[in-house]
Amino acid sequence: MWLLCALLVSALRMQSNKDEQTREQQLKFFDEAFVRVKAGAGGRGGVHFDRVKASSQRGRPNGGDGGRGGDVLLFCNAKLSSLSNLRGFRLVVADNGKDGDRSFRRGADAQPTTLDVPPGTVVRCNATKTVLGEFREHGERLLVAKGGAGGGGNGGAKGRKTKAEKPQPQEPGQKRVLFLELQVVADVGLIGFPNAGKSTLLSRVTAARPKIANYPFTTLTPNLGVCDISNVLTRDRFRINLDESLADLGTITESAIVPADAQDLGSIVLADIPGLVDGAADGRGLGHPFLRHIRRCRVLLHLLDCSEEPEEVERRYIAICKELLSFDTRLADVPQVIVLNKMDSDVVVSRLPDLVERIKRLAPHGRILPISAAAGHGVGELVYRSARLLQKVRAMDPTYDAERGFQASANYDGSS
Ligand SMILES: Nc1nc2c(ncn2[C@@H]2O[C@H](COP(=O)(O)OP(=O)(O)OP(=O)(O)O)[C@@H](O)[C@H]2O)c(=O)[nH]1
Ligand SMILES: [Mg+2]
Known part of the structure; x- marks a missing residue:
């Protein structure tokens, strides 16, 4: 009997060691x-x-x-x-x-x-x-x-x-x-702490089906998806109000009209990257190898899990901005849209005024949007605004591609 127990324990240990090893391998990406x-x-x-x-x-x-x-x-x-x-x-x-x-x-x-x-x-x-x-x-x-x-x-x-x-x-x-x-080739990168809802958002607005789960570091490798702006706008028409008056802050309204230029915006490529944590730039968590993937993104959607207390949300927002800055100062200059996610419970919505005030103090650009990635509220507006921002960034910097240097030859003919 003792022998059987000992064998069982050692088998379980070996299994867990193996699991750890495979996870480590996966993490290496x-x-x-x-x-x-x-x-x-x-x-x-x-x-x-x-x-x-x-x-x-x-x-x-x-x-x-x-x-x-x-x-x-x-x-x-x-x-x-x-x-x-x-x-x-x-x-x-x-x-x-x-x-x-x-x-x-x-x-x-x-x-x-x-x-x-x-x-x-x-x-x-x-x-x-x-x-x-x-x-x-x-x-x-x-x-x-x-x-x-x-x-x-x-x-x-x-x-x-x-x-x-x-x-x-x-x-x-x-x-x-x-x-x-x-290096991931995407226009828009989704960043945030683990569990912020990045993969949920990607799967809501694109055909990509990344793993979604309620534990940190569900995503181990970047996922890409193509988002058709007018498609999403036609489907996800509910927006979460974010009026200056704060009177109807957080209420959900339907906007039946799809903006006229939505068709012209075409589609954007989104990249969902593994969650970042404090110290990611120094190699903590999974962040470091993935931070360089977002170097190429021209717009970042910074997702915040608003089911956390407002102080914690604010702390995490600051932490991620710091990580971007210490990894590469240019990353900190990439325009961000701050996405207040998980706005689908009364408790979370009731915190919205406090949150908006806190974030506005930190981010003078004012690109803040409340959404529920799970319910699809606010995501139509989010992708529309992101695509418009992307268009602006591209127009401002037409040399962007040229700067990235040598590109592979599309027509190697064996004579070179
Ligand atoms: N209530 C609510 N839950 C959400 C929402 N968006 C995501 N979640 C939940 O939050 C958990 C984490 O979601 P993920 O999409 O896996 O989060 P992630 O940011 O990709 O996490 P990592 O891959 O670990 O970095 C899951 O249980 C989701 O169902 C939302 O809008 N509302
Ligand atoms: Mg994920």
Whole structure:
């Protein structure tokens, strides 16, 4: 009996250790990878001679050139969402070119070898840390290691030489170690403490179905969703009033009219990132690796869980702003909309005046919106306002994309 109990306990312990390990692995999130790439070497130049009948002498040299070694390319595949397929230290080797043959026959060029990566991957040369390219859209390709040229055959230029040419050596293929880093490509980022309702909001306004649960760090990796503004506005027409008079603050009204420009706003890409906590910029919680994902967002929706006491909501708002600032000062400059979530119970609504006053004191821009992500109240207005803000930000900074540097080539044709 004792033995049975001991075995059971140790089995349970092993299971919980295993769970912890898998969680740890998940937490690492496959958004970084090292890949060793080696392009193919060129084929050797052929050493051959014409046959001369009834003679022991060699005829004219006729060895053909070697073929080109295969390139290594990266291909942007929209079906991938992480770099998990590159787990470990992957080695990608392209084929060598074929050797030159007799009768001036050139060896065949090797086909390029391609490795798929998701959109948002930034490719760096690990040795120099220089950015080689950045993938945005499906179909983009980037040459990361060039195949070597084939060696020259002893035939030289076809038919012109009677004396044997010294065969020229083939070139080796280019070798390098790449450092790949995935950065989410989204217009609008959802930030906030764990449990603020970020995933709930994403699933309300997009077709994405992230895991939602009432415990912190439900979301372990970023989720993306595409939000069609006029669709959401047509469906979620209830807004939560936030009038200056505060008289009807928190009451829910239906606005039947969809703004005329809603159609023109098209759609926006939203990113739901794992919850941030105090000290995220220094690596606490899950925040640090994900903060860099929001670097590219042009608008941030800062979600606050208003079912907490107003003092706590205020404290969390300040904490997140501090984390953004200490991670990257530019992040603190990204325009935010402050979203007061969980406005669907009388207790929470009754705190709204106090909350609005507190937040307005801290955020002079005044972009504050009460919503209930779960019930869908206020979310139509939220996505509409966010899209308008995004439009403004884009118009103010048309050079934004150019500044981000080199982009992967959409039309690699193997000739470079
Ligand atoms: N009452 C109420 N509950 C909500 C609302 N939005 C989210 N919740 C609940 O809050 C809990 C956390 O929601 P999530 O969407 O998982 O929160 P999150 O911010 O993604 O959390 P992490 O992934 O842990 O960072 C869930 O139980 C949700 O059902 C809301 O508007 N009203
Ligand atoms: Mg979540």
